[in-house]
Amino acid sequence: MSNDSTTSSGLNNRRSTVNRLSAEKVTLAYDQRVIAEQLSVEIPDNSFTVIVGPNACGKSTLLRALSRMLKPSEGRVLLDGQVIQSMPAKKVARTLGLLPQSSIAPDGITVADLVGRGRYPHQGILRQWSTEDERVVQESMAQTGVAELADRYVDELSGGQRQRVWIAMALAQQTPLLLLDEPTTYLDIQHQIDVLDLCAELHEEQGRTLVAVLHDLNHAARYATHLIALKNGRIIAEGAPNDIVTAELVEEVFGLRCQVIDDPETGTPLVVPAARKARTEARVAATEAS
Amino acid sequence: MKSNRVLRTPGGLSLRLDVRAVTVVVLLLLAAFAASVVLIGTGDFPIPAGDVVKTLFGNGDAGQEFIVNELRLPRVLVGLLVGASLGLGGALFQAVTRNPLGSPDVLGLGQGATAGALVMIVLFSGSAAQVTLGALVGGLVTGLAIYLLAWKQGVHGYRLVLVGIGVSAIVTAVNGYLLTVSDIVDATRALVWMTGSLNGRDWDQVWPLLAVCAVLVPLVLVNARGLRMMEMGDDVSNALGVRVERVRALLMVAAVLLTATATAAAGPVGFVALTAPQLARRLTRSPGPNLLASLCMGAALLVTADWASQRAFGADQLPVGVVTGVLGGVYLLWLLVTERRAGRI
Numbered sequence: 001m002s003n004d005s006t007t008s009s010g011l012n013n014r015r016s017t018v019n020r021l022s023a024e025k026v027t028l029a030y031d032q033r034v035i036a037e038q039l040s041v042e043i044p045d046n047s048f049t050v051i052v053g054p055n056a057c058g059k060s061t062l063l064r065a066l067s068r069m070l071k072p073s074e075g076r077v078l079l080d081g082q083v084i085q086s087m088p089a090k091k092v093a094r095t096l097g098l099l100p101q102s103s104i105a106p107d108g109i110t111v112a113d114l115v116g117r118g119r120y121p122h123q124g125i126l127r128q129w130s131t132e133d134e135r136v137v138q139e140s141m142a143q144t145g146v147a148e149l150a151d152r153y154v155d156e157l158s159g160g161q162r163q164r165v166w167i168a169m170a171l172a173q174q175t176p177l178l179l180l181d182e183p184t185t186y187l188d189i190q191h192q193i194d195v196l197d198l199c200a201e202l203h204e205e206q207g208r209t210l211v212a213v214l215h216d217l218n219h220a221a222r223y224a225t226h227l228i229a230l231k232n233g234r235i236i237a238e239g240a241p242n243d244i245v246t247a248e249l250v251e252e253v254f255g256l257r258c259q260v261i262d263d264p265e266t267g268t269p270l271v272v273p274a275a276r277k278a279r280t281e282a283r284v285a286a287t288e289a290s
Numbered sequence: 291m292k293s294n295r296v297l298r299t300p301g302g303l304s305l306r307l308d309v310r311a312v313t314v315v316v317l318l319l320l321a322a323f324a325a326s327v328v329l330i331g332t333g334d335f336p337i338p339a340g341d342v343v344k345t346l347f348g349n350g351d352a353g354q355e356f357i358v359n360e361l362r363l364p365r366v367l368v369g370l371l372v373g374a375s376l377g378l379g380g381a382l383f384q385a386v387t388r389n390p391l392g393s394p395d396v397l398g399l400g401q402g403a404t405a406g407a408l409v410m411i412v413l414f415s416g417s418a419a420q421v422t423l424g425a426l427v428g429g430l431v432t433g434l435a436i437y438l439l440a441w442k443q444g445v446h447g448y449r450l451v452l453v454g455i456g457v458s459a460i461v462t463a464v465n466g467y468l469l470t471v472s473d474i475v476d477a478t479r480a481l482v483w484m485t486g487s488l489n490g491r492d493w494d495q496v497w498p499l500l501a502v503c504a505v506l507v508p509l510v511l512v513n514a515r516g517l518r519m520m521e522m523g524d525d526v527s528n529a530l531g532v533r534v535e536r537v538r539a540l541l542m543v544a545a546v547l548l549t550a551t552a553t554a555a556a557g558p559v560g561f562v563a564l565t566a567p568q569l570a571r572r573l574t575r576s577p578g579p580n581l582l583a584s585l586c587m588g589a590a591l592l593v594t595a596d597w598a599s600q601r602a603f604g605a606d607q608l609p610v611g612v613v614t615g616v617l618g619g620v621y622l623l624w625l626l627v628t629e630r631r632a633g634r635i
Binding site for chain 1 (some may be wrong): 303306388512521529530
């Protein structure tokens with residue numbers, strides 16, 4: 001499975017023998033509710049991996065396991081060859097960053113202060129704010145285009161600006177791996193594209209490995225270099241979007257009849273759902289046949 | 291706006307200070323000291339402030355030395371330490387629960403300590419020391435019960451507040467029962483204890499408080515940076531490398547110990563734990579738990595309230611808990627109204 005993914009992903013010709021982040025036969029469960037069993041995933045180094053799938057397929061759960069927010073009840077998640085739970089927390093935090101869905105901006109905090117909190121894993125009680133911290137914070141704000149907002153309060157910002165600030169905070173952590181849980185939720189289309197462009201930039205220009213959970217299949221197909229399609233806690237297909245996104249796959253994973261055409265802008269697959277009438281007729285035909 | 295100053299040494303050490311927060315802490319310390327001096331000077335034998343300061347630094351005459359060091363200083367020290375413990379404990383609780391209502395008063399720790407004290411007074415007619423011990427045990431058991439009941443794969447703020455309110459209601463009922471079965475002498479003694487008072491406190495109350503603070507305050511401050519990250523939610527702080535559950539458990543235990551010891555020494559002095567962190571926060575205008583500022587605010591508040599309770603109705607007429615209760619109650623109302631307007635409750 002991992003061999004397929006590294007060869008099919010165009011940017012990964014180097015084919016490292018072992019990827020930095022992987023899950024080995026993990027069983028993921030909340031209380032007694034099992035979300036995924038015996039799931040193995042490789043995140044190709046230097047890829048922009050996007051996990052897609054229907055609601056409740058376990059994509060956010062998988063991301064939580066990869067970022068050690070959820071301890072697998074069986075199996076293990078490996079980061080640089082070590083079981084992630086057994087590593088010192090700050091060491092993990094210097095290698096792997098996470099932008100979770102739920103984050104709370106403290107009352108009355110400024111943009112620069114919030115971004116500065118991303119430096120926590122690099123600091124200690126006697127090393128609270130080095131010149132390096134200062135430089136990285138400035139750089140992170142510049143990269144995400146929030147430098148001019150540095151002294152503004154986070155509560156005053158729009159949703160799109162706020163998401164950029166949180167991404168800047170994750171960048172200030174300076175991790176080679178960055179995991180994003182639905183970074184475009186609650187944003188309008190312009191800001192969705194804005195955030196995805198920023199992700200693509202971080203991936204292409206800085207060579208960071210990105211893993212994102214996205215809802216929009218077309219966004220995923222356009223931006224991902226490596227796509228993982230998940231259903232009921234199992235991987236249905238993975239690889240470069242051009243290789244794996246077909247009408248059959250979409251029907252299998254999402255249960256939606258559709259056409260897959262070439263995106264006129266980028267040439268990546270574009271999923272066009274079938275008209276309601278066509279889908280209803282197909283369903284009637286299917287029930288009659290059975 | 292923000293006024294952070296950074297101190298760096300050539301060796302690569304660096305400290306980051308919020309100038310405004312440091313100023314607030316210094317001013318509050320001065321205020322607490324000033325209030326202490328005034329309080330020591332107040333009583334049947336008034337002593338001018340100048341003489342009080344002189345005596346405190348060891349240059350007073352013998353008569354004043356006895357009144358200051360033996361009679362009045364212990365009471366003021368108990369007040370300062372109780373206030374500091376309550377302020378810090380309240381700030382910890384409010385930060386861990388991410389809720390200004392998540393203070394020991396609302397969570398029922400005070401009621402728990404009261405129950406422990408009442409058991410000693412009503413059922414065993416215990417000595418003062420036994421009552422103190424009972425209150426301490428009652429507070430600790432209640433804290434533990436709340437923590438365990440609220441535990442569900444980690445403790446979450448809102449759950450903790452709701453469980454705490456429930457526990458508080460139950461313990462209040464138990465306290466009511468204990469009062470109804472007690473005889474009139476015990477009941478009077480219990481009622482005085484329940485209001486929270488600094489009357490007749492001496493060096494015996496100072497030492498245990500001082501010991502608890504000496505251990506817990508540094509421990510808490512070392513973990514303050516992790517707590518500051520936890521403001522942003524468990525996921526973000528975990529991702530930043532904070533061991534959230536460990537820090538939370540440690541700080542909760544510290545907060546329960548601080549509150550229980552303070553309550554055991556002075557009775558359930560109401561609302562200091564609730565108001566001190568919020569007032570401190572408004573002064574520093576800084577995000578984060580504002581632990582040091584809350585500690586100093588608690589100390590200053592309690593000593594000032596004790597002075598007010600003595601001055602307003604003559605010496606020792608009014609227990610300090612009445613003053614903090616009245617002021618804190620008004621504040622709680624205001625807080626409920628603004629929180630409701632902001633849509634948080």
